Amino acid sequence: MKRRTSWVPTLVLLLGAVYCLIPVLWVLMAATKSRSELFSTFTFLPGSGLWSNLAELTAYRDGVYWLWMLNSALYAGVGALLSAVVSAVSGYALAKFDFRGRGVIFTVILTGVLMPPITLAVPQYLLLAKVDLAGTYWSVLLPSILSPYGIYLARVYAAAAVPDEVLEAARMDGARELRLFTSIAWPMMLPGLVTIFLFQFVAIWNNFLLPYVMLADDGTFPVTVGLYSLLQQGASRPALYTLVITGALLSIIPLIALFLGLQRYWRVDLLSGVVKS
């Protein structure tokens, strides 16, 4: 059977890809330019300064950039992991147990999905400052753990991927509820949880306002806030554009690696969604 190329959708997708990739290409090219090339050479031609930019970035304040990267990895890694666990437990409970107030709780969580997290940063700061947690690692981790969107996804996924019959059969065999969750529901939900983990990881990694408001000690900054502090150093010193651009490029590499590494899982997830419908 001969398949014709459908030109219109292909073109639309190509345009979309170009739209998304041009900024990435810009960062990639700009990161290779030395200070004197940055504004004077053609935008999409590579320069000659990549290695010196990298060396300068690593040397800046005894490698504080790599500390920021580590911090970002910690916030995003631990935050997304805990968030996936909390979402799994809550989503599973909401999907598979009929209890009083379930509808209300789910509505409240749905409202939370609609609430942009950015509006919560300042109130969260005021609350955490009251219990003396502002400025600690916890002040960024705690608000990241509870993700209404994650819980919502987990509930939808648990409802679709974990058949009631299986749970019923396991109950008949005498399995306790905890065991039911860890041995049966968790593995079945895993592809969905990987998606939640990825979403949360990216959201925390890219988050600026929350850590900016919460953290004061530049040793605890994630990479977003750190790069921002590099940009705003007052007028008297040459701006560190080349360092910031190189730093921004490096900071997206872990995200790309993570997506490629976990591709196996979320592909399954997307496919399973297709089959179900």
Place this chain on the structure above:
Amino acid sequence: MQRRTALAVIALAGSLALTGCDGGAPAATGPVELTMWSWASLQKVAEMWNADHPDIKVTVQEQGGGDELVTKVITAAKAGDGPDLVQAEYQMIPTLVSNDVLTDVAEFAGGAEDSFSESVWKQVTLGSPAVYAIPQDTAPLALFYREDLFTQFGLAVPKTWTEFAETARQLKQKDPNRALTTFSSNDAGLFAGLSQQAGATWWQTSGDTWKVGVDDESSRKVADFWGGLVKDGVIDNQPMYTPAWNKALNDGTQIAWVSAVWAPGTLTTSAPDTKGKWKMAPLPQWTAGAAKTGSWGGSATGITGKAAKDGKAQAAAKFATWLNTDPKAIAALVKEAGVYPAATAAQSSGALTTPEFFPNQPDFYALAADIAKGTAAAGWGPNVNVAYNTFKDAFGKAATEKSSFPAALRTVHETTVADMKKNGFKIEG
């Protein structure tokens, strides 16, 4: 396997708790511990202090500057949190005072007054007997021009604004592709500085009544002057700090820049190929033979209400005074943070060495000290951010459409006054 993961998570969380809780109460017997938020790199300077003063230990936490830092400090103060010392731009001091971020340290730091010029000191006292901050750096305005291109086109360095306009016209005639400079609407600070030179005071207080002078005669004169140049097309009307502007400075499409004494730092990034081709001259004057200038930027070290509450205000004031008046400290400030010191004695001391980007002007800082002597006083109010944001919109529109600048100034004035009234400030007139 699941259980192991859970254990690992708990173990990791536990270790976080240990590393996270270091901000506790200071030991009763140990040194006074102070934290400072700044965007300038002051770590090394603070280390010098710590080595000499075992009783007061200062930790610098580097933050990005700008309006976001002001928001952050105000939020922290509302929560009873935040630093003991904070770097603040002069125009933000009234905002910080009216939000109870800064505290009066006149009893501990009043003696520092003699180290600074009157116009600078007024900005940290807000014209009252109180002292809210110690001046750190100042930024007197000057004219920066491409010496080589001025010679090439047979232009003389303008000494008055009339000559400045004449120079702009001459250049346009000789080479229509070049412009003397641009009028930029994206930083109100420069326009405010030019208005100060002309004699404007945008905010004044007497008692609890404010007088807003954004639209006074002097500022209107400045608006009219620049609006005329833009309308006639003899200067550019595109904003500063864009890639296009960088390029224009780098390739000589724009051959002069009205800026402040920190300009060499900016030119290093913006126009890397022009090293050694720029020169600084005094700002053109409204009256021939005068020697007045305004400011664009500059900051002070403020002492916060939190320091006062914790009984650390005296220690904080002592450090802030040392940081900004002690010759050794200022030398380190200049070296590490690249600031132009506010202390009068330091401006003509040997601490300042010719900017690397201006090897052709070895007397750069001698000239700067001369220019700085004529710095006009500035008066700031509690809603500078509102005025500045309105400026960006109103003048941005006026510059693009080449419409009336004084009308745009009127808009800025009215919006500023309306905002102050809304927030319960008493306004004269």
